[in-house]
Amino acid sequence: MTSASAKVDFKREIGAYRARPGRFEIVDVPDMQYLMIDGHGDPNTGGAFAEATAALYPLAYKLKFASKRTLGRDYVVMPLEGLWWADDMDTFTAARDKSRWDWTLMIMVPDWIDQQMVEGSGVRLATLSEGRCVQTLHVGSYDDEAEVLARMHDGFIPDNGLRMTGKHHEIYLSDARKVAPEKLRTILRQPVAAASE
Structure with missing residues (x-):
């Protein structure tokens, strides 16, 4: 049992924040609360993506310090995460046309x-319910x-009698500003349901 004064690291406490490279695993992800900002377009060229990142991190740290100071509850700020989707999901695996992508950047x-x-931050606070998911750890460039x-x-999900349901989810365990592209560690997650459902 964690004491109220201990710093909680949810990456260690929540199993869904662990994944292994080269292996697809089926996990049950609990409902979690996130700071969220929505956007559209290529994250490498659009200013909106950089602005969203710049807005989320300061707020995340402000909340952490407020929680420690006023509630006596300290925790490790979680990594940046992103939900990604498009009208044609092949833009993620074939064409990689990033200009057509929609996204939600978030921090748990x-x-x-x-x-x-x-309130007043311009960032929304919302709960994400993903449930059953398939995920793996990708090491390398986005x-x-x-x-x-x-x-x-096209392989693991249908081969296991599943179908995709929610939005493609990425958890950025590495800071792209400080880590070489070939060493970036990213959890790739896809919500699923039984194909028969």
């Missing part, structure tokens, strides 16, 4: 962070994800 926060604490996603979407 504990359930004791409430709406009042984020641009090298297509082959892994193709094997996940």
